[in-house]
Amino acid sequence: MKGQIEKLAIANRGEVAVRIIRTCQELGIETVLLHSEADRQTLAYRIADETVCVGPASSGESYLNIEANIQGALSCGVDAIHPGFGFLSENGGFAEACEKNRLIFVGPSADTIRLFGDKISAKNLVRKESGPVIPGYQDRDQSEKRLLEEIQKIGFPVMIKAAGGGGGRGLKVVYQMEDAKSAIESAKREAQSAFGSEKVFLEKYLDKSKHIEVQIFGDVSGKVYHLFERECSVQRRHQKIIEEAVSPTLSEELRQKVAKMAVRIAEAAHYRGAGTVEFLFQDGQFYFMEMNTRLQVEHPVTEMVMGVDLVKAQIFTAQGQSLGWTDSPHLHGHAIECRIYAEDVYQGGTPSTGVLGGYRFPHGPGRRLDIGFEAGDEVTSFYDPMIGKVIVWDETRPRAIQKMIRTLQDTIIFGVKTNIPYLIKVLSHVEFVEGTMTTQFVQTYFPQSLKESELSSKQKQLREVLFRQIGSASSGQMREESFSSPWTYSWDGQ
Numbered sequence: 124m125k126g127q128i129e130k131l132a133i134a135n136r137g138e139v140a141v142r143i144i145r146t147c148q149e150l151g152i153e154t155v156l157l158h159s160e161a162d163r164q165t166l167a168y169r170i171a172d173e174t175v176c177v178g179p180a181s182s183g184e185s186y187l188n189i190e191a192n193i194q195g196a197l198s199c200g201v202d203a204i205h206p207g208f209g210f211l212s213e214n215g216g217f218a219e220a221c222e223k224n225r226l227i228f229v230g231p232s233a234d235t236i237r238l239f240g241d242k243i244s245a246k247n248l249v250r251k252e253s254g255p256v257i258p259g260y261q262d263r264d265q266s267e268k269r270l271l272e273e274i275q276k277i278g279f280p281v282m283i284k285a286a287g288g289g290g291g292r293g294l295k296v297v298y299q300m301e302d303a304k305s306a307i308e309s310a311k312r313e314a315q316s317a318f319g320s321e322k323v324f325l326e327k328y329l330d331k332s333k334h335i336e337v338q339i340f341g342d343v344s345g346k347v348y349h350l351f352e353r354e355c356s357v358q359r360r361h362q363k364i365i366e367e368a369v370s371p372t373l374s375e376e377l378r379q380k381v382a383k384m385a386v387r388i389a390e391a392a393h394y395r396g397a398g399t400v401e402f403l404f405q406d407g408q409f410y411f412m413e414m415n416t417r418l419q420v421e422h423p424v425t426e427m428v429m430g431v432d433l434v435k436a437q438i439f440t441a442q443g444q445s446l447g448w449t450d451s452p453h454l455h456g457h458a459i460e461c462r463i464y465a466e467d468v469y470q471g472g473t474p475s476t477g478v479l480g481g482y483r484f485p486h487g488p489g490r491r492l493d494i495g496f497e498a499g500d501e502v503t504s505f506y507d508p509m510i511g512k513v514i515v516w517d518e519t520r521p522r523a524i525q526k527m528i529r530t531l532q533d534t535i536i537f538g539v540k541t542n543i544p545y546l547i548k549v550l551s552h553v554e555f556v557e558g559t560m561t562t563q564f565v566q567t568y569f570p571q572s573l574k575e576s577e578l579s580s581k582q583k584q585l586r587e588v589l590f591r592q593i594g595s596a597s598s599g600q601m602r603e604e605s606f607s608s609p610w611t612y613s614w615d616g617q
Contacts, residue, residue, distance in 0.1 A: 128203045128227060128442055132157055132196040133171070134217075135207030136186065137495035138511050139418070140167035143205050146434040155199045157192050159185035161505050166497050173199050180505045186210040189217050193224055203227035203441060205434075209507070212417040213240055229441045231341075231396045231416050238392055239414040242286050243324055249411045252391050254384055257403065257410045259326035261286075267307060273325050274303050280328035283307060285314035292317040294361055296328050331561050332405040334358065334412075335370055337385035338425045340436060341394040343443050348451045349382040350429045353421055354558075357549060359472070359565045364542075365549060366421035367459045368428045371520055371558025372404070381409050388414065396440050397422070397433050403562075420462070420512070423493060427458035427516040457520040459527045461546045463494075463536075465508045468545040469575045474508045477501065480538030489516040490530055502539050510541070520558070524550055545573055 130153040133140045140156060144167060147154045156171035161180035168174055175195040178185030185191065187210055196204050204226055206212035212230065215237035221228035230236070239245045243261040250256060260273035274281045274297065283306055285293025293314035295306040311321040338350040354370035355363045369378065385400035388411070399419050401412040422433050429452040436446055465475045481498040484490075494511030496502065502510060515530055517523040528550050531543050552568060554560045 128152055128438060130155065130201045132201040132204045133207060134192045134204055134211055136162050136167060138493045139207040141495050142493055143207060143434055144170055146432060150438065155201055157195045161503050164500055166495050175199060189220050193220050196226060197224060203229055205229040208418050208420055215240060227441050229437050231394060235392055235394060236416045239416050240287060242413055245414055248391055249388055252387050254388060255410050257326045259324060261324040265322060270307050271303055277325060277327050280330060282326045282328040283310040283323050284326060285310065285318055286322040286324050287314065287318035287320045329403050329405045330563060332403040333372060334562050335381060335404045336399045336401040337382055339385050339389045339398050339400060341389055341396060342446050343440055347386045347389045347394060348448060349386050350425050350452060351454050352378065352381060353424060356560050356562050357564055358562055365461050366424055368424040397437050421460050423491060423512065423514045424458040424460045427514060428454055428456055456516055456518050457523045458514060458516045459523050460512050460514045461527060462509050463511045463513060464542045465502045465510050465539040466542050467540045468542050468573045471572045474504060475540040476504050478538050483535040485530055485533035489526060524556060548573065
């Protein structure tokens with residue numbers, strides 16, 4: 124079902140909702156934000172043309188409620204729904220419900236989502252296309268006895284992973300047989316809770332691998348483009364922290380090889396829209412991991428090096444329009460993205476909630492901030508603690524690293540604590556600078572909390588003055604125009 128989109132609903136929140144609304148504004152498309160009760164005071168809420176509350180703060184009763192989102196969209200007479208990422212973005216039932224209600228789903232078909240949503244069926248497709256898969260067990264027999272037998276056959280370390288989802292949920296790594304039984308039970312519980320199915324599969328755990336993913340895009344004619352790869356090896360608890368385009372590791376030969384492999388997989392599924400084929404790379408060999416049938420959190424780094432707007436391309440494709448790409452766009456320069464989390468990095472990364480007192484971002488050439496909050500908005504405990512993303516571009520990777528470090532140093536956020544000090548430490552590490560980091564990088568070098576630098580008494584006094592000022596202003600719903608810059612104070616106490 125295709126047609127001109129005049130009004131589009133966003134079934135999501137935060138910075139991705141803002142990102143989609145901005146592109147719609149550029150295209151002259153009206154927007155409706157489908158939001159929870161907890162997100163009434165957010166940037167996306169304020170800039171959307173219309174808003175519909177689809178439920179309480181609990182995501183299960185709002186952002187994951189298919190019927191509530193469909194009815195909310197229908198109540199405003201929208202033509203289409205964009206799911207963003209997370210929540211219902213990879214839910215085949217949601218895509219199908221959109222189709223049944225004559226709403227355009229901005230994404231691939233329900234059948235395609237289901238094909239790749241089941242990691243076992245996805246791996247079977249890759250095998251048919253002679254693609255490399257990690258040794259493991261994906262059969263239907265889910266008995267504890269069979270799983271324990273297969274773990275012994277595969278050899279340690281072994282990864283137990285939920286068949287119906289991703290994002291690190293329902294994922295356990297087993298290093299010895301004594302831990303296998305409890306790991307299976309735990310993985311199944313998490314899988315059932317997160318994805319509604321306790322089905323798991325087993326894989327050999329690659330403990331020296333890089334996480335390489337390829338951005339693909341299928342247009343209305345059936346042609347699949349690749350927009351090169353992203354390096355996503357800097358992860359904490361299986362969650363990406365820093366991403367970059369392109370990988371500093373791959374030779375041009377390997378780059379073309381993995382890109383062609385990703386295109387072949389997407390073509391076999393007759394893929395339409397934006398998608399990401401994820402691989403693990405170890406000892407010169409790629410292994411298919413999964414296919415994400417949605418926009419990725421880290422899509423901006425691809426946009427920066429390729430000169431494209433992936434959200435705009437999604438909307439054009441949903442409308443049945445050509446992208447106007449004669450060939451894959453050309454690669455230029457290097458881009459890095461850092462995810463900004465509201466957390467206390469000196470206390471093991473515990474979430475930091477509260478009112479965002481204010482922020483300053485040092486805008487400049489090759490610098491981008493994707494954020495879903497303004498001063499006075501509340502960062503709650505209901506959702507993922509990511510409040511935004513800082514993205515930089517430069518001609519070379521060393522320059523991009525240098526620019527990112529300086530950009531983060533000059534980014535100021537009050538009201539909640541953030542992981543900015545942590546990110547600067549990671550970016551400055553020799554292994555990251557050399558580009559040799561693997562998925563074990565954070566676990567190896569940053570397993571504990573950061574140690575907080577001791578401030579002088581005068582520095583502590585200055586900090587307290589600033590926080591009192593910001594707290595007082597934010598209680599009056601302060602906006603940026605009323606925010607007194609912290610640079611009016613001497614931070615070093617001189």
